[in-house]
Each structure stands twice: as C-alpha cells, then as structure tokens.
C-alpha cells in the first residue's frame with residue numbers, strides 16, 4: 001500500500017500554522033483522531049474503573065484497550081504494560097524498586113549514548129544501594145555503540161544494563177538483540193530506552209529479548225505520557241512502594257494513583273493511526289492491528305529514508321556544516337553544527353524561515369559531551385510521518401541562508 005504523506009498531513013490540524021516541524025524527536029504533532037479520542041473520553045460519562053455502572057466499565061475498557069494497543073505496538077504482553085506520566089518517571093519509579101534487590105558489590109551499566117533519563121535514575125539508584133556504576137562508551141567518530149563496548153564492562157556482578165534502542169541526539173541504533181544476549185549471558189537484566197526508536201521502526205520486544213522497553217506516546221503522535229513494557233513475570237518479582245489500599249496486582253502495582261483515562265484513549269488512537277498510515281481507507285481492527293503496524297512502519301521507514309536521501313547529502317555538502325550522526329544503522333535524526341555560528345543562532349535563523357529545528361543537547365548530555373560538543377549539543381532535525389519534500393527544501397534553504405549571512 002502507498003504512504004500518502006499529503007493525506008497523512010491533512011489529519012494534523014497543527015500543520016495549518018505553516019511551520020515545517022523537524023522537532024519530532026522532542027515531541028511529534030498530533031493527528032485529529034487522537035485529539036478526538038482524548039476529548040471524547042474526557043467528556044464521556046466516565047468514573048473510576050469498575051464493573052457496576054456503564055461509566056465504570058467505560059474506564060476499565062479504556063485501560064484494557066490501551067494495554068492491548070501498546071502490546072500490539074511493541075510486540076509485548078498486555079499484562080506487562082505499565083502506564084505512567086513519562087518515561088523518566090517510570091524509569092525512576094522502577095529503578096527504586098529494582099535497587100531494593102541490589103547491594104554493595106553489585107554493578108549497574110549505563111552508556112554515554114543515552115538520554116539522561118536512562119542514566120541518572122540508575123546512577124542514583126545504584127548510589128542508594130551501595131552498588132557500583134560502570135560506564136560503556138560509544139565511538140564519538142562513528143557514533144557506534146557495539147556489543148563489545150557493553151561486554152567490556154559486564155561481569156558476574158552485573159545486575160542491570162541500561163541502553164538506548166536509538167539515540168535521541170544522533171540517531172544511532174545499537175544492536176539491541178545482541179546486547180540483550182550478552183547481558184543475559186551474565187545473568188543481568190536488560191533495560192532498553194525505546195523512546196526515540198519507537199517512533200521510527202516497528203518493535204518486537206519478544207524477538208529482541210530485552211527485559212524492559214520504555215516509550216512515550218507523545219513522540220509517536222500520541223498524548224504526553226509514558227509507557228513501560230515488560231514480561232509480567234519479571235514485574236511480579238518487584239515490589240515498588242505503594243499505597244495500602246491500591247491494587248497489588250501486576251501491572252497495577254506500578255501505576256500510582258488514578259490513571260489518566262483520556263490520555264490512554266489518545267494513546268490507543270495514536271497506535272491505530274500509526275497502524276493505518278499506509279492505507280488510510282481501511283479501518284484498523286483489534287484483530288489485524290499488529291500485522292498492520294508492521295506493514296505501516298515499513299512504509300514509514302521507506303518514506304523517511306527517501307527524504308533523508310535528499311536531506312543528508314545536501315546538508316553534508318554545505319560549507320562549514322558538520323553532521324554528527326554517523327552510525328551505519330540509525331533513525332532519520334541528524335545533529336549538525338555550523339562552523340562559526342552558534343547553534344542557537346542557527347535555530348533562530350531557521351525559525352525565521354518557518355522551520356522548527358531546535359538546538360540543544362536534548363538531555364543527552366553525556367552523549368553531547370562525549371562528541372566534543374559540550375553541553376550545547378547542536379541543531380537537531382528529525383523526520384516524522386508528516387514531513388514532506390517541501391519541509392526538507394525549506395530546511396535546506398534556511399540553513400543555506402544562515403550560512404550565507406554569517407560574517
């Protein structure tokens with residue numbers, strides 16, 4: 001089936017403002033159907049989850065549907081889907097529960113490729129347990145993080161390894177499957193930050209073998225919230241701090257307070273939209289959603305690759321431009337700097353061209369420093385399902401103009 005970007009764009013009211021949005025890695029724009037699902041659920045008769053009244057049953061159904069939708073998206077078990085405020089807060093919460101099982105002599109591995117939300121919670125949890133933190137470094141020239149880089153810091157005392165499925169700064173997609181195998185060979189858990197990756201490629205958590213995958217629906221056309229997927233039997237072994245009367249079942253044990261039903265309905269609608277991107281005329285059903293997601297993400301990847309094939313060489317050829325996204329396997333996310341022009345000035349210059357491409361280290365602070373870019377990072381351009389050729393041309397013209405007006 002075809003990926004019709006103009007039809008996809010017609011579902012995004014935000015695009016009517018006319019900006020070319022390359023800020024998808026920070027948060028994507030949202031289709032009409034997601035907004036309608038959020039509003040519809042918020043204004044429908046809805047109570048706390050339950051089985052007695054229709055409004056209680058509505059809330060229960062919203063939760064069950066969302067767990068199933070996220071399980072379909074991630075190739076995971078719906079009984080292991082935990083909903084939270086953000087990937088950061090889920091990582092913090094579960095890191096504290098895991099650290100209850102750690103002690104002096106235990107080791108936790110983090111990488112310099114990661115967003116800080118998959119570093120600092122582990123560093124702090126290890127500190128509180130008296131465990132040791134070991135750092136895996138990527139190659140700053142290639143942007144690659146290899147299995148060997150991880151193996152170099154594994155030992156029989158390793159309890160957990162936290163890696164990213166894709167760098168939100170430079171796009172690198174490390175070999176998650178092989179890393180999981182190496183981590184499991186020493187008997188440790190593999191925690192994967194899938195926040196950036198989930199927006200660009202279909203995920204098969206069972207096939208990857210990783211123990212935990214986190215993601216954030218607002219990065220893939222949904223509302224602002226976070227999701228964690230894990231094997232429910234792993235979650236059963238963890239005992240987070242919780243209120244006495246709240247459910248001690250899995251996954252509810254990890255969901256503190258009342259769930260945001262409207263955001264969960266929005267997340268389900270986002271997954272359905274993603275599943276139908278390659279064929280907007282055929283409604284997605286619960287029965288074929290997984291299959292449709294795999295096909296639709298393949299079409300999305302082809303769309304993003306075709307735009308990247310125009311954007312990347314043109315950007316690399318511009319005088320004074322350095323592209324820092326060099327890994328062989330990566331998302332369509334480019335980090336670049338312009339010699340002699342501050343990133344913030346490039347960002348502002350692009351904004352004058354109606355292009356939204358911010359400059360920062362985007363919380364991938366260790367990564368930015370390891371690349372030699374200090375805390376400032378660079379300008380990041382990320383492709384999304386609604387990016388079209390006109391956006392790319394406008395970005396390139398904007399960068400050329402910023403370069404032309406320097407000095």
Ligand SMILES: Cc1ncc(COP(=O)(O)O)c(C=O)c1O
Pocket residue numbers: 025026085086087088089115117118164166167168193194195196215216225226363
């Ligand atoms: C790779 C990556 N991990 C984690 C996060 C944090 O996600 P959240 O805002 O849901 O906490 C982000 C957000 O930018 C990200 O890009």
